[in-house]
Amino acid sequence: MKSPLFAWVVCALALASCSDQEGGQAAAGDSPAPSSLTAGEAAPMAGGCVDSEESVCDSQATAPSDGTDAAAAAAPAAGDPAPPPADETAYGAPLTLDTITPIADLVADWEKYEGRKVQVRGTVVAVCEHRGCWMDIAGGEDYQKVRFKVNDGEMVFPITAKGATATAEGVVTKIVVPVERLREVYAARAEAAGEEFDPASITEPQVIWQIQGTGARIGL
Amino acid sequence: MAKKGWRRWLRVIHRDVGYLCVGLTLIYALSGIAVNHREDWNPNFSVERTTWQVDGARDLSAAAILRATGNPEEYRSTFKPDPDTLQIFAPPANYTVDLRSGRVVREVAAKRPVFWESNFLHLNTPGRLWTWVADLFALALAFLAVSGAVFLKGRTGFAGRGKWFTLAGVAVPLFFLWLYG
Numbered sequence: 001m002k003s004p005l006f007a008w009v010v011c012a013l014a015l016a017s018c019s020d021q022e023g024g025q026a027a028a029g030d031s032p033a034p035s036s037l038t039a040g041e042a043a044p045m046a047g048g049c050v051d052s053e054e055s056v057c058d059s060q061a062t063a064p065s066d067g068t069d070a071a072a073a074a075a076p077a078a079g080d081p082a083p084p085p086a087d088e089t090a091y092g093a094p095l096t097l098d099t100i101t102p103i104a105d106l107v108a109d110w111e112k113y114e115g116r117k118v119q120v121r122g123t124v125v126a127v128c129e130h131r132g133c134w135m136d137i138a139g140g141e142d143y144q145k146v147r148f149k150v151n152d153g154e155m156v157f158p159i160t161a162k163g164a165t166a167t168a169e170g171v172v173t174k175i176v177v178p179v180e181r182l183r184e185v186y187a188a189r190a191e192a193a194g195e196e197f198d199p200a201s202i203t204e205p206q207v208i209w210q211i212q213g214t215g216a217r218i219g220l
Numbered sequence: 221m222a223k224k225g226w227r228r229w230l231r232v233i234h235r236d237v238g239y240l241c242v243g244l245t246l247i248y249a250l251s252g253i254a255v256n257h258r259e260d261w262n263p264n265f266s267v268e269r270t271t272w273q274v275d276g277a278r279d280l281s282a283a284a285i286l287r288a289t290g291n292p293e294e295y296r297s298t299f300k301p302d303p304d305t306l307q308i309f310a311p312p313a314n315y316t317v318d319l320r321s322g323r324v325v326r327e328v329a330a331k332r333p334v335f336w337e338s339n340f341l342h343l344n345t346p347g348r349l350w351t352w353v354a355d356l357f358a359l360a361l362a363f364l365a366v367s368g369a370v371f372l373k374g375r376t377g378f379a380g381r382g383k384w385f386t387l388a389g390v391a392v393p394l395f396f397l398w399l400y401g
Contacts, residue, residue, distance in 0.1 A: 123296075123297050123299060123309065125299045125301065125307055125309075126301075129262055129267070130258050130259060130260075130261065130262050131258050132262075132264075138299045138301075142299060142300035142301075143300060143301065143302065143303075145299075145301065153343075156264075156343070156345075158264065158265065158329075159262060159265050159267065159329045160265065160311075160312065160329045162309065162311075162314045162327075162329075163296055163297065163309030163310070163311045163314050164311065220311075
């Protein structure tokens with residue numbers, strides 16, 4: 001027995017194929033449509049995943065001096081300013097700024113950029129391993145990196161992006177993590193590592209600077 | 221007689237739409253479970269890690285460290301997140317070197333077969349025409365839900381025990397909305 005269903009499906013597909021093809025985030029230059037995850041999303045902790053090993057402590061870059069280092073000196077530095085790769089994947093909203101803010105300038109004076117939209121370019125040195133909801137981008141200098149954070153599901157960065165060049169745009173955001181939350185995170189981390197943790201060792205809130213991302217391009 | 225014909229046609233359409241939806245339903249179910257547990261794993265990629273011990277790593281160049289691991293790969297760049305850690309990027313691999321202990325970890329991420337493809341479609345990463353296909357699928361599921369509830373008559377139909385099962389099914393999300401909402 002023949003069902004009219006097949007005629008419906010053919011008609012529907014024909015209509016769909018005639019419509020304007022828009023959205024998507026697969027190719028650079030397309031007008032992207034943000035993906036939406038459907039379930040299991042948890043509120044991010046103060047702008048970072050709880051599962052991230054660096055969510056709390058490492059978002060603000062530091063610049064310690066360790067003297068001569070043969071290994072680093074012999075290698076090309078991460079994130080040397082360079083034109084973006086020809087083959088890029090776009091995430092989120094299209095990039096809108098014409099000027100790239102050096103990561104070194106950001107980490108030297110975060111306050112100056114608070115609330116401002118910036119565009120940075122550099123090497124992806126870390127990616128949220130479970131959710132793909134953040135990536136750390138390094139500039140041309142060791143120890144200098146910025147965290148590029150997006151709301152869960154808006155963009156999902158692949159962990160294969162480590163080592164790739166990213167151009168990313170978003171708003172510089174200051175987050176103050178309260179003492180209680182810090183204690184929870186560090187306690188969980190210590191427990192996972194089988195180490196002792198003294199909650200009294202944390203006495204002050206921690207300030208985290210990050211870029212709340214709106215869009216990015218990654219040259220894989 | 222007319223009423224009987226209506227139910228019969230609904231049953232036929234329900235059956236054929238159901239066949240059409242088998243593939244996508246399985247894809248969405250698999251991906252749904254996978255992304256529900258993102259706290260526990262990466263549903264798209266698996267990471268293979270290999271570890272070496274390289275003595276005197278702090279005094280070696282990145283190339284020398286790679287040679288010491290038996291992987292003389294050409295690397296793209298390096299980065300030191302802190303004075304005791306060196307990252308070497310040699311896509312698709314990347315290395316993390318603990319300069320104090322000499323422990324070198326090589327990571328290579330690979331797509332999880334089936335899961336990656338399922339998530340790619342479920343999360344509408346391609347967009348474009350796939351958005352319409354996914355919308356049609358969602359409408360088809362709604363049709364299957366409603367038609368499945370009403371095409372049977374009698375004790376096992378909606379007017380019989382069906383309404384209680386339907387109410388129980390609706391109560392589950394309402395309960396969790398009340399609990400967590």
